[in-house]
Amino acid sequence: AAVSHELNQPLAAMKTYLAGARLLMQRNRLEEALSSFGRIDDLIERMGAITRQLKSYARKGQQQFSPFDMGEALASALSMMEPQLRQRQVQINRILPAAPVQVMGDRMRIEQVLVNLLRNAIDATKSERNPKVDIILSAGETATLTVRDNGPGIEDLDALFEPFYTTKQPGDGVGLGLAISSGIVTDLGGRLTARNGQNGGAVFEMQLPIMDSAENSTGGGIENGSGNEDRNR
Ligand SMILES: Nc1ncnc2c1ncn2[C@@H]1O[C@H](COP(=O)(O)OP(=O)(O)OP(=O)(O)O)[C@@H](O)[C@H]1O
Ligand SMILES: [Mg+2]
Structure with a gap:
């Protein structure tokens, strides 16, 4: 802000x-x-x-590398969004695995990325009759957080991550959210990608290195990259 x-x-x-x-x-x-x-x-x-x-x-x-629970970071990001969410009716579906997903990184910066993605998703649904945002966290070789909305989808996938690319009115956006976010994720050794969903809407996927712990049980059948629209749960 x-x-x-x-x-x-x-x-x-x-x-x-x-x-x-x-x-x-x-x-x-x-x-x-x-x-x-x-x-x-x-x-x-x-x-x-x-x-x-x-x-x-x-x-x-990025110097503050420490392990944190991605589900908790998501909860904080959502609570930061509360004022916006109170103004508009947007259905938020959160799908988390049973076990916590531990990632290594800078929690504050990741929360900043989450807020950017959520803000974009909520903005994108502003003309929808039943605005909906799905947030799916899964753990496999990487921790993957997917943010999917039912807005009109992404207009220009090539320009999306470029600084100052925006389709919003001056005052509503300057086009830095995604440029900064992808920089943060890359610095933490992860990847931020975007695509349009099969049934419309935008799909953003953030992958982060996962902490290798004993409980690597949840993420059966993880395929990498795109095209994994509706994987487990
Ligand atoms: N969920 C989405 N659905 C459709 N288009 C999107 C979505 N998220 C981003 N975009 C497109 O990408 C552009 C750039 O997004 P970005 O977050 O970088 O900047 P912004 O939201 O316009 O401004 P701000 O700097 O406040 O974040 C947006 O203006 C919009 O056109
Ligand atoms: Mg933005």
């Missing part, structure tokens, strides 16, 4: 300067228009600095 605020501010300012420059050009006041462009340049520079900072921040954060 802090990130989007930091970036929304220069974005809004850029919009203002751009409108000003357009007006000045129409009135043939080119010198003044040029200085408006200069201001826009400065703002772009500043946004670049913010994202560079974010990147190095995400890298440094």
Whole structure:
């Protein structure tokens, strides 16, 4: 949230300067228009600095490697979403294996990823009559968390993880959620992938290295990668 605020501010300012420059050009006041462009340049520079900072921040954060229960991280992320979920009726289905799924990593950062994915899923269902988000956790060779919604699906799968790619209105999104999230997951040795579901809607899958413990019993028949729409439970 802090990130989007930091970036929304220069974005809004850029919009203002751009409108000003357009007006000045129409009135043939080119010198003044040029200085408006200069201001826009400065703002772009500043946004670049913010994202560079974010990147190095995400890298440094990984020093706190410790084992945690993925189901608990999910519960915290969902409780952070409570205000949004109170505003809109979205059916959230959580499917967890019987045994806890222990992963190694930075729990705070993973919660940040979960919040980003959940926010996107909830946003995506905003025009649905019966908005629904499924969250499925499973344990096999990796810990896999799937977030699936019944929204319209992903428009541009290639651009999805690119910084500043957004289809949302200014103020609603800046297009950094997934770029940052995939950076975090990669830094933790995992993978974040996306696809459109067979019955519509978007499907995001986060895979993280699992802690090898005695109870490796739940994840029979794990296939890797995509195409595992409705695997067990
Ligand atoms: N669940 C989804 N269903 C459909 N499209 C999605 C979904 N999640 C993401 N997208 C698409 O990917 C774009 C980028 O998502 P991303 O989370 O990176 O940025 P954002 O949500 O637009 O803004 P923010 O920086 O606030 O997260 C979205 O604008 C949307 O077009
Ligand atoms: Mg987002």
